[in-house]
Amino acid sequence: MQIDLVRILTVSLAFIGIIGVIFGLGLAIAAAKFAVKVDPKVERVREVLPGANCGACGYAGCQGYAEAVAANPEVPPNLCAPGKAAVAEAIAQITGKTAAAVEPKVARIFCQGDSARSVKRFRYEGIKDCRAAVLAGGGDKACAYGCLGYGTCASVCPFGAITMNEYDLPVVDVEKCTGCRKCEIACPKKVIEVLPISKQVLVRCHSLDSGPVTRKNCQVGCIACGSCVKVCPFEAVSLNNNLARIDIEKCRRCGLCVMKCPTNAIMDYIPHRTKAYITDKCNGCTICAKVCPVNAASGVLKQKHVIDQERCIGCGICVDKCPKKAIIGTFNAETMDISEILEEAKKV
Amino acid sequence: MLNELGKIFIASALINNFVFTRYLGLCIFFGVSKRMETAVGMSMTFTSVMVISAALSWLVYNLVMLPLGLGFLKIVIFIGIVAAFVQAADTILRKISPGLYYKLGIYLVLITTNCIILAVPVINADEKYNFMQALTMGLGSGAGFSLALIIMASIREKLELADVPKVFQGLPIAFVLTGLIALAFLGFSGLIRL
Known part of the structure; x- marks a missing residue:
């Protein structure tokens, strides 16, 4: 059989060339006709965001926030919690907004009733996960408001900022914590709150039980004695539903309530106070x-x-x-x- | 009982299932079968791209390439056709239906040069199917791939909760599962009598 090599070569080259031109033109026309104007700011904002897609900003991932912050002048540039101040500044620069100083937020554990200082109602032997434990009659802890201590917050933390101490209580590493609220959402007992890092005097108890009941269940619970309310010079503490609560807007971190609290339910996160x-x-x-x-x-x-x-x-x-x-x-x-x-x- | 098209559909979807019998498209199969939501999105995109690219490449192959005697170029040309079509679909979808684009866009890019997408036109050409048969082949393959993805996704979602030995965690157990499902799919081989 005779093979006309020259003919095959020319035909196939011509064919590939023609089909390439057709595709190229077609794509070029499609690109021109169906062009979507993408705000170049979105791309640039997307690049400075950390890309953790943690959702702390309240949007569906980093892309969602980048689009919102570029398109909507109402969206503030400082919503990215993991990115902290540097990212907020970069976004502000790109979008031409002013970045209010962003104060980092960290997760705070509102329970001190560890296994040594609180009482259990029964022995729980199921899956070691708070969300599973809470299904068993609200958990094994006598206090219905306390931390169950099975480490769900530690396991959901994408940044490894939460560890469980030897008494089954979570400890937050404020340096690693980005305030993304994953633990706050996962905690079935809602003992985690994400608060500005400067709020360093907090009532670490969520118990709404009456004083005697709280006392019976836990050595470090708030018994609603009201000492802190009386001692506070800034009227930041109030007593509601058997629980003292510090208004973080009014609190000046003087720490008087910490000293007055008879059950040590109020925690001072300030490591050492300097003298005036x-x-x-x-x-x-x-x-x-x-x-x-x-x-x-x-x-x-x-x-x-x-x-x-x-x-x-x-x-x-x-x-x-x-x-x-x-x-x-x-x-x-x-x-x-x-x-x-x-x-x-x-x-x- | 079944007409010719029905047989092709059953054959491509079940008997010669791309994942479980031909072992094609495994990268995507393992990649997107972790969650049901992505699996369903991928299946829809995959099936539609497969049908349309089967049609396009049938037209080019039978109307242009065969008369010119260029059948040997089919792999190169089919890759080009699929890539161009996917790229065009990407551009057009973005303009016409942003909602659909955000749902399927990420998958579109992934399947540009996928082996299943290429296999369908090549098989169509080798089997000398006519136009309707080629379309059915594309649809059946898409349905088969969707079935595989959805089966796998539903199992893997359950698997998240299972106590898998450490050495098997992740991909190894997924491969074991795929092997077992492939064995089960062998049972379909007697479904059609030719």
Whole structure:
């Protein structure tokens, strides 16, 4: 059989060439005719986002947020929790919005009733998962509001920020936690709340049982005695349904309630409090001596006051009240900004 | 009993199921069978692309390539046809139906150069099917692939909760499962008498 090589070559080359041209033209026409204008900002925002698709921003993944933040001027650029301030700034720059300083949020565990300090109603021997345990009559814990301690939060955490301690209570690593709320959603007892990292004085109890019942179930529960409400100089604590609750907007982290709480249900996340110190700006108004809850500040009217470093508990109330801003060294001082708070929190 | 088209449909969907008998398209099969939702999305996209690309390549092959004596070029040309069609579908869908695009767009890109998509036109050409038979073949293959994906996805969703030994976790147990289902699919081979 005779094979006409030249003919086959020319025909096939011509055919492939023609079909290639047809496809190319067809695609070019389709691309031109059906062009969709994609906002280039979306692409750029998408690139600066971490791509974890965690949903902390409230949109369906990073793509969803990128589209929303580029298209809608109402959507703030600082919703990305894992990306923190750097991403918020980058998005603000791309979209031309102003980035309000984004304060990182972290998960806080609102229960201290670990296996050593709380009572169980029965022995649970099912799957080691809180969502399974809660199906067995609400869980084995005597306190219906407490952490079950089977580590569902630790297992859902995409960042490995939650570990279970030896007494079956979750511990949040604030450095790893991005505030994505996965644990908050997964926890069947709702003992996890995601709060701004600077809110460091919290009532770590969710029990709405009456005082005696709470006391019987758990050594570290809030028994609604009201001591914290009385001692709070900022009226931040209120008592509702047998549970003290600190209004995080009003709380100035002075820590007086922490000391007063008879059951240690209020937790101070501040690792070590620095002492207050009065500078030369003091004009001797005596306000600090009046407000100091531990009588550490003293001095004669119109003369510079001093603070007894032994007595000072670092509550920062005098710093807040001083009209001359003459007291420094502890909370509520003006120099203390978010970055310093972060540094402190990392020392935990 | 069954007419010719029915036989082709049954044969391509069950007896010669692409995944369980011909062992094609395994990458996508294992890739998207983790969740039912993606499996269903992929099945729909796959079936429609398969039917349309079968039709397009039948036209090009029988009306242009055979008369020119260029049958030997079919693999190259079919890849080109499928890729061009998928790309065009991607562009057009994006404009006409953004909703559908977001549902199926990610799968479209994945299947551009998939082996099943290529296998359907090649088998059509080898078997010298006519146009309707080629379409049925595409539809049947799509249905077979969808069936495989959905079976696998439903099993793997259950498997998430099962206590699988550590060495078998993930892909190994999926391969074992696929082997077992393939064995079961052998049972279909007596379904049609030629």
